[in-house]
Amino acid sequence: MADHTVHSNTLPPNPEKATLEGKNKFLGFWFFLGGETVLFASLFGTYLGLRGGLNGGPGPSDLFHLPLVFIMTMILLTSSLTSVFAIISMKKGNFKGVLGWMLLTVVLGITFLGFEIYEFVEYYHYGLGFTTSAFSSAFYTLVGTHGAHVLFGILWISTLLIRYRKSGLTLTNAPKFYTAVLYWHFIDVVWVFIFSVVYLMGIGG
Amino acid sequence: MAQHGIDPTAPLTGEPSKKTKRKLAREMRTQLISFVFMLFLTSMAFISIASDAIPSGFAFPFILILAVIQVILQLYVFMHLNERGNGWTNAMIWTGVLIAIPTVAALMLLLGIVKW
Amino acid sequence: MSYAKAQSKSTLWDWLTTVDHKKIGIMYLVAGAFFFALGGLEAILMRIQLMFPEFTFLPAQTFNELLTMHGTTMIFLAAMPLLFGLMNYIIPLQIGARDVAFPFLNSLGFWLFLFGGILLNISWFTGGAPDAGWTAYVPLSSESPGTGLDYYVLGLQVSGLGTLIGGINFLVTIINMRAPGMSMMRMPLFTWSSFVASMLILFAFPALTIGLLLLMLERVFGATFFAVDFGGNVIIWQHLFWIFGHPEVYILILPAFGIFSEVIPTFAKKRLFGYSAMVFATLIIGFLGFMVWAHHMFTVGMGPVANSIFAVATMAIAVPTGIKIFNWLLTLWGGRIRFTTANLFALAFIPSFVMGGVTGVMLATSAANYQFHDTYFVVAHFHYVIIGGVVLGLFCGAYYWWPRIFGYTLDEKLGKIFFWLFLIGFHLTFFVQHFLGLIGMPRRVASYLDGQGLNEMNFISTMGAFLMGIAFIIFVVSIFTSMKNKVNEADVWKDGRTLEWTIPVPTPEYNFAQTPLVRDVDPLWYEKYEGDGKMKAAEPLGDIHMPNGSILPFIMSFGLFVASFGFIYHDAGQTWLAIVGLLITFGAMFARSVKEDHGYHIPVDEIKKDLQKEGR
Numbered sequence: 001m002a003d004h005t006v007h008s009n010t011l012p013p014n015p016e017k018a019t020l021e022g023k024n025k026f027l028g029f030w031f032f033l034g035g036e037t038v039l040f041a042s043l044f045g046t047y048l049g050l051r052g053g054l055n056g057g058p059g060p061s062d063l064f065h066l067p068l069v070f071i072m073t074m075i076l077l078t079s080s081l082t083s084v085f086a087i088i089s090m091k092k093g094n095f096k097g098v099l100g101w102m103l104l105t106v107v108l109g110i111t112f113l114g115f116e117i118y119e120f121v122e123y124y125h126y127g128l129g130f131t132t133s134a135f136s137s138a139f140y141t142l143v144g145t146h147g148a149h150v151l152f153g154i155l156w157i158s159t160l161l162i163r164y165r166k167s168g169l170t171l172t173n174a175p176k177f178y179t180a181v182l183y184w185h186f187i188d189v190v191w192v193f194i195f196s197v198v199y200l201m202g203i204g205g
Numbered sequence: 206m207a208q209h210g211i212d213p214t215a216p217l218t219g220e221p222s223k224k225t226k227r228k229l230a231r232e233m234r235t236q237l238i239s240f241v242f243m244l245f246l247t248s249m250a251f252i253s254i255a256s257d258a259i260p261s262g263f264a265f266p267f268i269l270i271l272a273v274i275q276v277i278l279q280l281y282v283f284m285h286l287n288e289r290g291n292g293w294t295n296a297m298i299w300t301g302v303l304i305a306i307p308t309v310a311a312l313m314l315l316l317g318i319v320k321w
Numbered sequence: 322m323s324y325a326k327a328q329s330k331s332t333l334w335d336w337l338t339t340v341d342h343k344k345i346g347i348m349y350l351v352a353g354a355f356f357f358a359l360g361g362l363e364a365i366l367m368r369i370q371l372m373f374p375e376f377t378f379l380p381a382q383t384f385n386e387l388l389t390m391h392g393t394t395m396i397f398l399a400a401m402p403l404l405f406g407l408m409n410y411i412i413p414l415q416i417g418a419r420d421v422a423f424p425f426l427n428s429l430g431f432w433l434f435l436f437g438g439i440l441l442n443i444s445w446f447t448g449g450a451p452d453a454g455w456t457a458y459v460p461l462s463s464e465s466p467g468t469g470l471d472y473y474v475l476g477l478q479v480s481g482l483g484t485l486i487g488g489i490n491f492l493v494t495i496i497n498m499r500a501p502g503m504s505m506m507r508m509p510l511f512t513w514s515s516f517v518a519s520m521l522i523l524f525a526f527p528a529l530t531i532g533l534l535l536l537m538l539e540r541v542f543g544a545t546f547f548a549v550d551f552g553g554n555v556i557i558w559q560h561l562f563w564i565f566g567h568p569e570v571y572i573l574i575l576p577a578f579g580i581f582s583e584v585i586p587t588f589a590k591k592r593l594f595g596y597s598a599m600v601f602a603t604l605i606i607g608f609l610g611f612m613v614w615a616h617h618m619f620t621v622g623m624g625p626v627a628n629s630i631f632a633v634a635t636m637a638i639a640v641p642t643g644i645k646i647f648n649w650l651l652t653l654w655g656g657r658i659r660f661t662t663a664n665l666f667a668l669a670f671i672p673s674f675v676m677g678g679v680t681g682v683m684l685a686t687s688a689a690n691y692q693f694h695d696t697y698f699v700v701a702h703f704h705y706v707i708i709g710g711v712v713l714g715l716f717c718g719a720y721y722w723w724p725r726i727f728g729y730t731l732d733e734k735l736g737k738i739f740f741w742l743f744l745i746g747f748h749l750t751f752f753v754q755h756f757l758g759l760i761g762m763p764r765r766v767a768s769y770l771d772g773q774g775l776n777e778m779n780f781i782s783t784m785g786a787f788l789m790g791i792a793f794i795i796f797v798v799s800i801f802t803s804m805k806n807k808v809n810e811a812d813v814w815k816d817g818r819t820l821e822w823t824i825p826v827p828t829p830e831y832n833f834a835q836t837p838l839v840r841d842v843d844p845l846w847y848e849k850y851e852g853d854g855k856m857k858a859a860e861p862l863g864d865i866h867m868p869n870g871s872i873l874p875f876i877m878s879f880g881l882f883v884a885s886f887g888f889i890y891h892d893a894g895q896t897w898l899a900i901v902g903l904l905i906t907f908g909a910m911f912a913r914s915v916k917e918d919h920g921y922h923i924p925v926d927e928i929k930k931d932l933q934k935e936g937r
Contacts, residue, residue, distance in 0.1 A: 009211060010219045019213065020497065024422040028493040030294040031523055034301035035485065039527035041305030042564070045312025046535065046546065046557055053552020055545070070251050077247065081240045084283050088233055092221055130544060134552035137544035141535065156914075163915050168216030172917055185284045189276050196250060196272040204254045204261045204268075213919055293496055297523070304524050304611050308564055315615065316556045320624035 009171060011093040016178035019171050029179040033186050040190050043142040044197060051202070053134030058126050060135075060202025065119075069199045072115045073191065079108035080188040083181045090177060095169040098177060102157055105184060109154045116147050139198070146194055149187050156180055239282040246271045324921055330870070338870035340424035343828055345431050346410030347726065352435050353402035359442070360394035361793060363387045368750075368786040371779050374771040384767035385452040386469065390442075392455030393473065396569065397480055398438040400711050404576045405434075405487055407718050408515045410726055412491060414821035414828070415509045417500025417837045422493035424868040425913070430487035432878035437480025440885055444472035454765060456566070459547040459558040463539045468889050474537045475885035479878070481526050481533070488522030491515055500820070501859040502839035506600065509819045509843075510593060513600055514579030517607040518572045524611065525568035532561035541891045556621060563614035571610035574706065575603060577714025578645060581667045584721050585649050586843075587816050588664035589656025595648040596842060602641035602648075609638045619690040628687040635685035642678060646671060661814075662736030666717035669744050670709060677705030680755065695765075698758025704751045716743070716796075724813040728827045730806045735799035742792035749785025753778040818843035823856050825935045831865045834928050862929065864922040871918070873909045880905030 012018040017026055051060065082104045089097025120140070128136045157180050164173045221229070250271045253264045281287045286295055314321065336344060367387050370379045379387070413421055421427050444450045451473035453462035462470050495508070495516045508516075536558065538544035545551035547558055586593045593599065615623060615631040649671060658664070680702040684693055693699060724730045757778050762769060769775050812822045820837060823845050835858035841847035848854055880902045887899025 009215050009217050011217045011221055013221065013225045015217060019211075021213075024493050024497050027293060027497060028423060028426075028489050031297050031489050031492055034297035035489075035523045035527045037298065037301030037305050038308060038524050039531055041308045042312070042528045042531035042561055045309040046531070046561070048309065048313040049316055049554060049557055050546060050552065053545075053554070055550075055552040066251060066255055070247075073247055074244070077240070077243055080279065080283055081236070084236050085233075088229055088236075091225065091229055093217060093219065095216075130542065131551075132545075134545050134548070134554070137538065137546050137551075137553075141538060141544070141546075159911060159914050167214070170214050170216055171211070172213040172919075174217075176914075182284055185279055189279050192272050192275050192279070195247075196268045200250055200254045200268050201265055204264055214917060297492075297520075300520070301524060307612065308528065308560075311560050311564075311615065312557060315560065315623045315627055316554050317622045318554075320622060321627040 011169075013091065015090060015169060015171060015174035018174070022171065022175035022178075025175045025179055029182055033182065036186065040142075040145075040193075043138075043145055044193065047138040047142045047198065050134040050138040053138075055133035055135075057132040057136060058123075058128050060198075063123055063126055063128060064199050064203050065122075066199070066203060068115065068119060069195055072112055072119075073195050075108050075112045075115070076188050076191050079105045079112070080185055082108065083184045087178065087181055090169060090174060093169060098169065099161060099165065102161055102177065102180075106154055106157050106161070109150055109157075109184075113147060113150050113154065116143070116150075120144075143194060143198065146187070146190055149183075149190070153180070153184055153187055156183070236282055239278045243275050243278060246275050324923055324927070326921075335870070337875055338428075338872045340428045340868050340870050341830055342409050342413050342421045342424065342427060343726075343830070345427055346406045346408075348431055349402045349406030349409060349434075350726075352431075352438065353399050353406055356394050356398035356438055357400075357403065358793070358797075360391050360399050361790065363391040363394065365786055365790050367391065368783040370767065371769070372783040373780070374773075374776055375768050379767070381767035382449070382452065385454075385765075386445075386450040388765055389451045389454050389457075389473070390445075393441065393451070393477070394438075395707075396455060396573070397477060397484075398434075398441070400573050400707070400715070401484060402434055402438075403715050404515075404518075404573065404711075405430075405484075407580070407715075407722065408491060408576060409487075411722060411821055412494065412512050412515055413498070414725075414824065414832060415512045415819050416495060416498060416503055417820050417833060417839060418494065418498035419832050419836075419865065420498075420868065421490055422497055423490045425871060425874065425918075426486050427490050428871070429874035429877060430483040430490065432874045433483030433486065433881065434480045436878040436882040437476045437478070437483065440479060440882055441472055441476030444469050444476075447472070456562055457536065457558075458562075459536065459539075459555045460549075462558075463536060463547045471537070471540060471889040474533050474540065475888055478530065478533045478537070479881050479885060481529055482881075483878075484522055485526045485530075488519040488526070491519040492523065495519075500833075500836050500839055503844075506597065507839055507842045507844075509579075510582035510596070510599055510603075511576065511579035514575040514582070514603050517603045518575040521568040521572045521575070521607055521610060525565045525572065528561050529565035532558060532565065535561070537888065541888055556618075559618050559621065560614070563617045564611075567614040567617065568610045570703075570706070571606060573711045574714075575607065577670075577711045577718075578603065580714045580718040580721070581649060581670055583819065584663050584667045584717050585652050587721070587814055587818060588659045588661055588667075589653050590659075590816050591652055591656040592818075592843060592846070593648070594651040594654075595644075598644055599648055602644045605641040606638060609634060609641070613638065616685055616687070616690075619687045620694045632685050632687040636682055639678060639682055646675060659816075661720070662731070662733055662740055663717050663720035665737065665740045666713045666720065669740070670713040670717070673709030673713065673744075673747070674706060677702060677709050680705065693758065695763055696758035697754045697762045697764055700764045701751045701754035701758060704754070708747050708751070716740075721814075722821075724808045724826065725821055725828070728807060729804055730808055730813065732799045732803040732806065735795055735802070739792050739795045739799065742788055742795065746785045746788025746790075746792055749788060750782050751785070753781050757782070812845070818846040820844055820856070829931055831867065831923055831928070834865075834932055835862055836860050862925055864925050865928065866920055866922050868920045869918050871913075873913050876909040877906045880907075880909060 017023050082101050086098045086101035086105065089101060130137060130140050160173070160176055160180060167173060250268045253259050253267055280298065286298070330338070336348065339345065366379065367384060370376055370384055409427065413419070447468060449467050449469045451457070451469040453465050453470060457470065457473060495512060499508070535544070535546045539547055545553050547553045547555050549555065582593055582599060613631055613635045615627065616635045619628050680698070684690055684699065684702055720731055720736060757775060760774060762775055769779070808826050811825055813826070823837065824833060837844065837856035838859040844856065848856055882902070883905060884899045884902025887896050887902055890898070
């Protein structure tokens with residue numbers, strides 16, 4: 001195919017949707033997020049249905065620690081903003097900016113995950129094992145699934161950063177970065193409900 | 206799928222058009238404002254629980270409303286659902302939400318403990 | 322990869338690595354047919370056991386395993402893959418596309434399904450298949466000893482992942498890949514109904530994913546979601562299962578509706594009556610399909626108001642379904658009907674399915690449901706809708722599209738014998754089961770006592786099952802004896818209406834040498850009557866871009882297959898297998914992410930050569 005190619009392309013206004021492949025990826029990934037909505041709804045429902053089943057173990061008001069959750073929320077929210085800046089850089093054609101902002105997003109994600117692991121370890125020491133009660137199983141499964149999503153996002157974005165550290169912005173990698181950012185926002189969306197429904201309502205009632 | 210004559214691995218060069226630049230600047234402003242607003246919403250939610258003065262009967266719906274506003278901001282400002290040509294994505298996300306609501310409600314309420 | 326290299330693969334490697342939607346479709350059909358035969362065999366064994374009262378053909382434990390595997394196999398590994406096979410092959414052709422939106426993911430979806438299916442069936446050889454029914458209600462399933470249920474959980478998890486991927490692929494394909502002029506409201510009904518079914522997959526399967534995840538955590542890692550003594554609740558599982566499970570039956574029936582909506586107009590030589598009403602009815606059924614799941618749980622004790630709401634919502638589904646039935650009847654009305662085998666299946670579907678629909682409304686009456694619940698009445702009902710709807714639809718579609726897919730027509734004479742034997746056998750088997758249920762025979766029992774008035778009807782039912790078995794054997798024989806009936810024209814049935822009948826047999830790998838221009842619903846029919854009978858091209862002849870094949874989907878699925886054993890034998894200290902398997906899968910995903918793959922082009926000269934060969 002070498003004889004047909006042009007060796008650079010001009011920057012389109014939406015590089016993530018400039019090719020059919022990009023359009024397909026964009027749409028397919030959004031649909032996947034639609035499915036994830038129901039996936040997390042099932043976990044939230046399970047948690048809400050079982051949160052009273054303490055079996056004599058520690059409950060939400062014994063465990064949850066507002067300042068920690070507040071810090072975690074702020075970190076994730078900020079990482080959402082940095083990934084937005086990455087997309088703006090992408091549309092400006094500034095690939096260095098994309099890499100920088102995405103790197104910051106990853107760092108914030110790792111920090112968040114570190115806090116979450118610390119949190120789980122603390123709860124374990126308070127006597128909340130995975131098998132202690134229906135509440136503990138449901139709590140760890142819901143928050144743990146979110147944490148697994150964060151971990152996957154970190155690995156995914158890191159792979160992209162390493163793979164494309166020198167390539168410059170292309171029609172192939174633009175949709176990849178864009179979908180990764182969508183995924184990252186979605187993680188934040190889920191967290192908004194986790195801190196509201198699990199932590200705040202857990203402490204408040 | 207690569208259209209003929211376009212090398213999908215070639216770096217994109219050139220500047221965005223003036224129009225795009227203006228649009229991006231506007232976008233960035235909206236996003237920063239939304240971010241600050243989200244910080245505010247989050248803090249409000251935390252304060253409403255942290256201060257014991259507010260009864261939980263008021264605080265819970267209040268927190269939920271704040272969460273919904275924040276999520277809508279995320280979807281429309283950060284994830285650009287408001288842009289044109291996003292009809293299908295909107296349809297699918299909201300269908301997901303539409304199905305998520307009875308799912309959560311049923312798992313919370315219809316467990317055979319309280320008879321409705 | 323270059324064009325020459327893409328052409329020179331060995332056959333086995335070609336099939337293992339293919340991303341061509343047609344080949345993947347054929348693999349779905351073959352694998353689905355295998356599992357269909359397996360599920361059928363399981364059914365026959367159960368019917369033999371129930372032929373006489375207190376018969377001792379099978380031990381009760383084996384019976385429980387057979388009934389679980391029959392249901393699970395038929396739903397997940399036979400009906401859905403067979404529909405996916407037809408959807409894969411036909412949808413891109415019907416919308417004038419060269420391929421699906423995600424050829425790589427399409428192949429991944431297939432291999433995940435196949436490895437999941439194999440995993441599930443390995444349980445037969447490792448100390449017993451799952452035995453808690455296809456619904457796997459807790460605590461029966463969470464407490465069930467042995468590894469059978471672990472195979473159920475992981476087998477379905479793996480194959481369910483494949484289905485979800487397939488669903489997203491169809492959605493994006495239909496939205497983004499349509500030929501010029503093919504607006505949504507010009508799409509053939511099979512594509513439309515597959516589209517809605519794919520939406521249901523997208524939103525229903527995540528609930529199953531979570532249900533299976535919880536059950537796995539409970540069984541393998543000691544979680545306590547369903548353990549009442551730990552504060553758990555068993556109804557959680559029922560909700561999660563049916564939030565998936567009810568849409569699932571619409572995932573099966575909607576594409577079948579689509580098949581009938583293609584076949585009936587073709588053989589009535591009339592445009593489908595009420596096209597837009599059909600589309601909206603499909604959408605409404607899809608939506609309502611999500612809002613009625615609790616009608617499977619009327620006897621759980623949710624309370625009278627909750628039961629009534631779900632009862633009314635359930636009955637409401639009869640309205641759009643009725644619209645569809647009348648539209649099919651009115652399509653036939655005044656048409657010049659040809660009684661081909663395909664059309665016979667479509668015609669037999671209408672009364673058979675209506676019978677299943679009527680018992681559905683009876684079951685939806687929540688007060689009466691306390692009487693019907695868990696009896697053979699329910700068994701009769703869902704076999705009437707699934708065999709009378711989905712299986713007749715699959716055979717209908719098979720006879721209709723067989724020449725398109727395999728290049729020869731199935732023998733009509735054997736086909737008609739097959740049809741009549743199958744139809745009679747089906748009604749013989751399940752009609753009497755209504756009455757068995759009404760006089761009190763519970764479902765899922767391995768035997769029954771003499772002298773309770775159950776003997777004759779059970780015997781009749783078993784005879785019907787034999788008849789269906791014989792009919793299916795005739796069908797399989799006719800597949801091989803019909804191979805000489807080669808076809809070489811595009812419009813095999815002469816009255817084809819849609820784009821899949823405009824391209825040569827066998828279908829070229831690029832489907833359309835030139836993307837067609839669509840000018841109306843039923844584009845080919847329109848060109849026959851308003852144009853010169855040939856599709857107008859929407860683009861000049863040129864090189865055609867094709868995706869490269871890849872072995873990675875196979876490796877990814879194999880990785881999850883290996884990992885599943887790690888989870889199943891976690892208690893036996895084999896967790897390392899899970900780590901190895903997941904490393905394989907994630908490694909392959911990493912390779913896919915890192916290595917860009919831009920496909921290759923078929924040079925225009927090759928396409929011109931093909932066109933000359935066809936004499937066009």
